[in-house]
Amino acid sequence: ETGVTQSPTHLIKTRGQQVTLRCSSQSGHNTVSWYQQALGQGPQFIFQYYREEENGRGNFPPRFSGLQFPNYSSELNVNALELDDSALYLCASSSGQGVAEAFFGQGTRLTVV
Amino acid sequence: AQSVTQLGSHVSVSEGALVLLRCNYSSSVPPYLFWYVQYPNQGLQLLLKYTTGATLVKGINGFEAEFKKSETSFHLTKPSAHMSDAAEYFCAVSVGTGFQKLVFGTGTRLLVSP
Numbered sequence: 001e002t003g004v005t006q007s008p009t010h011l012i013k014t015r016g017q018q019v020t021l022r023c024s025s026q027s028g029h030n031t032v033s034w035y036q037q038a039l040g041q042g043p044q045f046i047f048q049y050y051r052e053e054e055n056g057r058g059n060f061p062p063r064f065s066g067l068q069f070p071n072y073s074s075e076l077n078v079n080a081l082e083l084d085d086s087a088l089y090l091c092a093s094s095s096g097q098g099v100a101e102a103f104f105g106q107g108t109r110l111t112v113v
Numbered sequence: 114a115q116s117v118t119q120l121g122s123h124v125s126v127s128e129g130a131l132v133l134l135r136c137n138y139s140s141s142v143p144p145y146l147f148w149y150v151q152y153p154n155q156g157l158q159l160l161l162k163y164t165t166g167a168t169l170v171k172g173i174n175g176f177e178a179e180f181k182k183s184e185t186s187f188h189l190t191k192p193s194a195h196m197s198d199a200a201e202y203f204c205a206v207s208v209g210t211g212f213q214k215l216v217f218g219t220g221t222r223l224l225v226s227p
Contacts, residue, residue, distance in 0.1 A: 004156075006156075033214060033215075035215075040219075040220075041219060041220070042203050042205075042217030042218050042219050042220050043157070043203070043215070043217050044217075045214040045215065045216070048212055048214060050212065055211070055212045056209065056211075056212040056214060058214070090156055090157065092157075092215075098207075098213050099145070099147075099207045099213045099214065099215050100145060100162060100164055100207070102159075102215070103159070104149075104156040104157040104158070105156050106155055106156040107155070107156045109154070
């Protein structure tokens with residue numbers, strides 16, 4: 001079992017609302033990556049934070065934003081929610097900018113109605 | 114661009130039978146390759162990874178995979194399936210130099226019947 005924890009585990013939001021998802025990275029890890037997994041699909045990379053700075057981004061619109069805090073925990077914020085944002089959101093923590101030792105949390109299931 | 118293709122969205126086996134899940138990759142540089150397992154309503158758990166060195170990689174729960182450059186493949190196998198192996202399996206390749214991200218396949222659901 002990894003030390004990556006995500007909260008909340010489930011939530012339901014209305015179209016147009018805003019949502020914040022949280023991720024606590026594993027002890028000793030300074031990098032957090034976020035992925036979106038739509039139903040029946042593989043995870044898609046959203047962005048990565050390394051030492052409190054965004055240092056890589058996937059093909060997601062600007063209404064997807066994030067933060068990383070000095071303790072290396074992270075938030076994913078999504079504004080103006082759309083129905084297609086319904087998905088499992090996964091965070092992965094790692095040490096440095098590589099992925100060879102990335103560990104995933106259990107995910108947050110977001111449903112937009 | 115680096116990518117992976119998983120052949121077969123569903124694979125069904127009987128308990129005790131060989132498990133073979135297929136993954137082919139596309140990469141212009143030597144790839145790092147991964148297999149993850151996902152149980153219902155859970156996150157991703159790393160089964161095994163290939164970075165450099167030995168091409169036959171052993172992972173957890175009796176799974177192994179072989180990196181075959183000539184075939185651009187990284188198929189996952191297990192000699193004898195167990196009911197607890199029923200899950201979704203994802204192949205992934207790492208992409209990037211300054212920073213790395215994982216690019217996943219679409220997944221293969223393994224069904225194990227008694």
